[in-house]
Amino acid sequence: LKTSFRRPFQGVIQRAEALFDAAFSPAWNPLRQLGTVSFFLFWIVAVTGIYVFIFFETSVSGAYSSIEYMTHDQWYLAGVMRSLHRYASDAMVVTTVVHLVREFIFDRYRGVRWFAWFTGVPILWFLYFSGISGYWLVWDQLAQYVAVGSMEWLDWLGIFGEPVANNFLTPESITDRFFSLLVFIHIFVPLFLLFIMWIHVLRVTQPKINPPRGLALSVLFALTVLSLYKPALSHPPANLAVSPTELNLDWFYMLFYPPFDKWGSGALWGLALALSVIVAAMPLMPPLRKPKAAAVILEKCNGCTRCYLDCPFGAIKMQPRSDGRPFEQEAVVDPGNCTACGICVGACPLSTPFRSGKLVTAIDLPELPLDGVRGQMKNALKTATSGAEDGKPAVIVIGCDHGVAVRRLEGEGVAGISLPCIGMLPPGFIDYALSRGGADGVVLAGCAECGCFNRLGNAWVWERMEGLRDPFLRRRVPRERICTAWMAAAEGEALASEIDGFRNRLSSLPPANARPDKGAPRVTGNPAPAEG
Amino acid sequence: MADLGDFPIYFYLVPLLLFGVLYILMLRSFGVRNLFTFSKDGEKVKAGGKKDRHRDVIAKEAASRFGLRKISPSGWALQGGLYLLFLVVVGVLSDTPGYTFLEPEKAVIRLSLSHPGERKQECRRRSREELAKLPPNMRAPRQCPRERWPVRVVLELDGRELYSGAANPAGLANDGASSFYRNFKVPAGRHRIVLRLNDSGDKKPDKMIDKEIDISPTRILVAGFDPRADAMFLK
Numbered sequence: 001l002k003t004s005f006r007r008p009f010q011g012v013i014q015r016a017e018a019l020f021d022a023a024f025s026p027a028w029n030p031l032r033q034l035g036t037v038s039f040f041l042f043w044i045v046a047v048t049g050i051y052v053f054i055f056f057e058t059s060v061s062g063a064y065s066s067i068e069y070m071t072h073d074q075w076y077l078a079g080v081m082r083s084l085h086r087y088a089s090d091a092m093v094v095t096t097v098v099h100l101v102r103e104f105i106f107d108r109y110r111g112v113r114w115f116a117w118f119t120g121v122p123i124l125w126f127l128y129f130s131g132i133s134g135y136w137l138v139w140d141q142l143a144q145y146v147a148v149g150s151m152e153w154l155d156w157l158g159i160f161g162e163p164v165a166n167n168f169l170t171p172e173s174i175t176d177r178f179f180s181l182l183v184f185i186h187i188f189v190p191l192f193l194l195f196i197m198w199i200h201v202l203r204v205t206q207p208k209i210n211p212p213r214g215l216a217l218s219v220l221f222a223l224t225v226l227s228l229y230k231p232a233l234s235h236p237p238a239n240l241a242v243s244p245t246e247l248n249l250d251w252f253y254m255l256f257y258p259p260f261d262k263w264g265s266g267a268l269w270g271l272a273l274a275l276s277v278i279v280a281a282m283p284l285m286p287p288l289r290k291p292k293a294a295a296v297i298l299e300k301c302n303g304c305t306r307c308y309l310d311c312p313f314g315a316i317k318m319q320p321r322s323d324g325r326p327f328e329q330e331a332v333v334d335p336g337n338c339t340a341c342g343i344c345v346g347a348c349p350l351s352t353p354f355r356s357g358k359l360v361t362a363i364d365l366p367e368l369p370l371d372g373v374r375g376q377m378k379n380a381l382k383t384a385t386s387g388a389e390d391g392k393p394a395v396i397v398i399g400c401d402h403g404v405a406v407r408r409l410e411g412e413g414v415a416g417i418s419l420p421c422i423g424m425l426p427p428g429f430i431d432y433a434l435s436r437g438g439a440d441g442v443v444l445a446g447c448a449e450c451g452c453f454n455r456l457g458n459a460w461v462w463e464r465m466e467g468l469r470d471p472f473l474r475r476r477v478p479r480e481r482i483c484t485a486w487m488a489a490a491e492g493e494a495l496a497s498e499i500d501g502f503r504n505r506l507s508s509l510p511p512a513n514a515r516p517d518k519g520a521p522r523v524t525g526n527p528a529p530a531e532g
Numbered sequence: 533m534a535d536l537g538d539f540p541i542y543f544y545l546v547p548l549l550l551f552g553v554l555y556i557l558m559l560r561s562f563g564v565r566n567l568f569t570f571s572k573d574g575e576k577v578k579a580g581g582k583k584d585r586h587r588d589v590i591a592k593e594a595a596s597r598f599g600l601r602k603i604s605p606s607g608w609a610l611q612g613g614l615y616l617l618f619l620v621v622v623g624v625l626s627d628t629p630g631y632t633f634l635e636p637e638k639a640v641i642r643l644s645l646s647h648p649g650e651r652k653q654e655c656r657r658r659s660r661e662e663l664a665k666l667p668p669n670m671r672a673p674r675q676c677p678r679e680r681w682p683v684r685v686v687l688e689l690d691g692r693e694l695y696s697g698a699a700n701p702a703g704l705a706n707d708g709a710s711s712f713y714r715n716f717k718v719p720a721g722r723h724r725i726v727l728r729l730n731d732s733g734d735k736k737p738d739k740m741i742d743k744e745i746d747i748s749p750t751r752i753l754v755a756g757f758d759p760r761a762d763a764m765f766l767k
Contacts, residue, residue, distance in 0.1 A: 023610035027599030090622050145633060155713060161702050162646040163713040169644055169754055170767075218615065226619045232626070242750050243640045248627035258631055450599040459598050 009105045014488035017451060026449035026486075028215045034099035035201075036211040037219060041095060042194065044088040044220060048081040049134075049190075056137065058183050059176040063139040064237045071231060083227030086250070089131050091223065093252040096127060104282070106453065111290055112203075112313050112337045114283035119200045121280045126193035131253040133186040137179070142247055144168070144238035149257050156265030171240045203337075205314035206456070291420075292366040293338035296331050298322075300350055300362035303329035306470050307344035307363050310423070312455040313337050316344060316363075331363060340365055341454040342424025346461070349471045351426035353377070354436070368420065377429060380415035381437035388413030393440035393506035395499060396433050398425055400446045402453035404487055404495045414499060422446030423457025427464045427473035434481055441481045441506045445495055448488040458486050480509060639720040639747040641687070641694070645757040646711040649681035649701060649731040681733040683710035687755060688726040689718060720749040727755050727764045739764055 013031075020029045030037055055078050057066040070078035100120060103109050109117035132150060136143045151165035167173055201207040210216070235247065249257065260268045293315070308316045308331055315337035318329040331344075344363045345351055351361040351370055359371040380396050388394040389412060397416035399406030406416035419425060422444060433439040446458035462484065463469035483502040487495050603611070634640065655676040663671045684698040694716050702708030710731075725745055728738040739757070741764035747753050758765050 019610070020614065021601070022607050023603070023614055024607075025599065025601040025603055086626060087622055090626050091618075094618075094622065152713065152715075161708055162711050163644065165713055166644055166646065169642070169756075222615045222619055223622075226623050230623050241752055243634045243752050245632065245634045245636050245750055247631045247633055249631045250627060251625045252622075261633065462598050 006105050006107060011490040013102060013105055014448070014490040017448060017488060018491060021448065024215070026451065028212050029450065030095075030215065030219075031098075031102070032450045033208075033211045033215060034095045034102065036208050037215070038092055038095045038099060039197065039209045040211050040216050040219065041088045041092040042190075042197065044223070045085055045092065046190065046194075048085040048088065049186075051081045052078065052085055053183070053187075056183070058179040060139070060174050060179065063137060063179055064234065067138050067234060071233060075231060079231055080224065080227045083230075083232040084223055085134075086232040087223045087226050089134070090250065090252040091219075093127065093131070096124065100124075100279075108453070110283045112315070112339055115203045116200055117283055118280055119196060121276050122196050123193065123200060125276070126189060126196060128253060130186070130190045130193050131250075133182065133189055135250070135253065136182050137186060138234050139179075139238050140235035141238055141244035142235045142249070144240065145244045145247055146254065146257065149260060153260060153265050153268065156269060168240055173240065203314070205312060291340035293335035293340060294333050294342070294344050294363055294365055296333055296363050297360060298330060299325075300360060301327075301330050302362070303327040303331065304349060304470075305329070305331075306347040306349065307331050310343050310347040310456070310460055310469075312341070312343060312457070313339055315339075333363070339454065340367065341421040341457065342368065342419060343421055343454060343457055343460060345370055346424045346426050346464075347471065348426070351471075352428035353426075353432040354428060365420070365424075370426075373417070373419065373424075373429075374432075376417045377433065377437065380417050381433060381439055383410070384413055384415035385438040387411075387415070388440075391507070393503050394438065395441045395443060395503055395506070396437070396439045397443040397445055397499065398422065398429070400424075400453070400457065403447045403489055404445055404492045405489070406445055406495075408492065409496050409499065413503070421452070421454040421457035423452070423454060423460045425461060427471055430465075430482060431474050431477045434477060440509075441483060441502060443483045443485055443499055443502060445485045445487060447486065448491075449486040451486075451488060481506065634717060634750060637720055637749055638717050639749060640752045641689070641716045641718055641725070641747075641755055642752055643685070643687055643695060643712055643714040643716070643727075643755045645685070645729075645755070646709045647683055647729070647731060647757045647759065648707075648709040649683045649733075650736075651677060652679045652681055652733070653677040678705045678707035680707055680710075681731055683712075684730045685712055686726075686728040687714075687716075688724075688728075689716075690724050694718075718747070720747050720751070722746045725753075725755070725766055727766065729757060729764060741766060 017029060017031050020031050024030065026032060052070065055066055055070050055074070057063060067082065070082050072079070103113075103117065132146060135146050148165060148168045151163070151168060154160070155163045155165050167178070201209060211219070235244070256268060256272070259271075303318065303321065305318055308318050315334050317332050317334065319332050321327050321330050323330070333344075342365050345361060345365060348361050348363050353359060353374045359369075359374050361370050364370055377396070381394075384394040384396050392413050394413045395415075397406045397409060397414060399416055399418045400422040401418055401420050403422070406418055410416055423446075425444070430442050430444075433442050444461060446461060447453055449458065452458045460469060464471060465473045465479075465482070465484070467473070467475075483498065485495050485498045487498075655674045657673055658666075658671075658675050663673070680701040682698045682700045685695065686693065687695040695714055697712070699710035699712055700706060701710050723745060724742070726740065726742045728740045730736075730738045739762075743766055745753070745766055753766060755766050756764070
């Protein structure tokens with residue numbers, strides 16, 4: 001039951017993401033950048049809003065006419081700005097909602113992620129409030145419909161002495177002061193929204209808030225094209241003595257108004273509050289199983305900070321040494337923030353398999369110690385090498401629990417092990433498999449690029465292999481015998497095909513026993529030093 | 533230019549100053565440079581000491597390449613198509629399909645009134661003995677119990693009851709106004725409308741208006757109570 005009901009949806013999204021990867025490349029894939037694109041859209045809305053405000057008149061008679069002036073007389077600039085303001089706001093609803101759905105489908109809202117999920121709920125409320133308050137300012141028939149409807153909705157709460165909808169009873173009810181108040185609301189509610197967006201990412205280490213430059217410019221360009229092709233227009237001016245009839249609703253913000261007309265305020269309040277409470281409480285829903293947090297083995301830790309720098313959840317802090325040993329700092333794990341992804345284990349320079357006896361590193365997972373991983377790898381190597389037909393390469397596939405299930409791909413000459421995250425893999429294990437284990441090749445199969453369940457696992461592995469991030473993969477390791485296949489869980493067939501191709505390429509390489517380390521005497525005792 | 537309406541300029545500046553503190557905190561948290569510049573991959577790495585900064589440079593350089601692939605011509609075409617699809621979704625749903633809030637041949641009667649019912653008990657004069665028992669600052673000669681009667685309203689259209697209901701007075705002591713707010717979509721045309729209000733617990737006759745009125749299509753006819761005239765109105 002753990003994530004089973006999500007699997008079909010995950011498959012759909014992963015296939016869509018693979019399609020988008022082909023079109024945008026993973027780094028620019030909007031589906032992998034929904035949060036950052038939402039931030040960017042907010043900035044577009046803010047900048048265009050400031051521009052539009054310059055020409056906006058905060059009065060009953062001037063509000064509509066000033067916007068008409070922008071739309072028709074100054075269409076080339078203020079009109080485009082108005083349209084951008086609307087379309088970027090609409091697009092922000094799309095990216096925000098898809099972001100929410102995607103995080104839910106991929107089960108990225110529980111554990112240490114609860115805070116970001118929980119603070120996402122008020123973001124939705126403030127986003128809607130911001131958008132709706134903006135529509136009032138136009139003071140056309142749509143504004144009238146939305147204003148009266150919103151007030152009737154609020155009146156249901158019964159917290160006001162008199163119905164606030166009475167403020168819209170007759171044309172004389174509205175004053176210029178009211179528009180000053182509306183402008184005030186429409187400026188400060190989005191500021192509150194931004195404030196909560198900040199809180200939303202506050203606990204995320206190394207948060208991404210800006211999209212890649214190319215993606216940002218493309219989004220801006222696309223919305224500008226839309227603004228020119230289909231400028232945002234107003235309805236006829238509001239008249240409180242006459243009811244609006246046919247309306248062109250902005251369905252991104254006004255989806256709930258027709259149900260409100262039909263079902264009434266109480267039903268809509270119930271729906272809105274029930275949805276909010278259910279969504280906000282989702283992190284509390286079962287299964288609540290949380291793996292045991294990583295543990296620091298202090299006598300091995302020299303305070304090198306690599307685990308601290310690599311942890312994607314800020315679960316590791318460096319603090320002054322507590323055991324009197326001659327190092328400045330020591331790593332300390334905050335269990336509340338630890339997801340037991342094991343990336344810290346992969347970052348530790350002591351996590352090298354070239355040792356005899358029990359493998360003890362400086363930071364380890366209690367439920368999957370590195371010594372156990374080495375044991376699994378030994379078994380997998382034995383399976384792969386003994387199962388390979390004569391002359392066929394033996395390959396070991398190292399995957400992660402959130403990517404393709406690599407154990408299912410095992411077959412003749414192919415064996416796999418799965419880690420909580422590919423980032424848990426210390427580079428020394430690749431060296432070990434090729435130089436000591438008898439493997440002809442190693443396949444690294446983490447999550448899709450820029451789609452790591454643990455945010456940064458595959459990126460860190462890639463950087464370690466490229467020699468850009470400690471601990472590095474040693475130079476002596478033949479790169480042609482390593483295949484990286486960053487693929488989503490739904491891409492099992494593609495991975496199988498990639499492995500076949502890789503094995504074919506390996507067959508054309510010089511025999512594995514021609515490699516200098518093949519069959520060399522095994523070194524025992526000291527760990528192999530990492531090369532810089 | 534922007535009109536500040538009846539509010540002085542500081543009305544806008546004070547909240548901005550208050551928010552300024554929050555935003556300075558936010559800028560500190562994000563790092564100002566990272567907030568306003570786009571790195572190639574959007575990656576932001578917190579800077580610590582010198583050693584950390586060196587690592588950040590390395591990480592950024594690497595991350596700028598991770599996830600970037602060469603896009604094939606068909607990929608570019610697909611990208612264009614996906615942008616187009618996105619624009620179609622945003623552009624269309626921003627104002628389509630249309631929504632009929634009110635059929636053009638209909639009108640709206642909006643019952644909207646807020647009126648305090650009469651007090652349940654009349655005011656009475658306190659006796660000398662009662663006044664003497666009170667502290668000197670509380671010796672008001674009249675005592676008026678605060679609780680009011682609920683207000684009951686009936687609205688009829690062409691002899692058919694559109695609405696009938698009662699509203700309790702607002703306030704914890706039931707001493708506020710009773711409020712009604714309802715919309716009724718009705719066919720446009722000539723109608724006989726009767727609006728009755730009782731605010732005295734049926735101890736006095738209803739306040740009432742009975743009028744034939746021509747309601748043009750889409751018009752909003754407000755049915756309410758004018759406290760100055762102490763009478764119902766339809767306008």
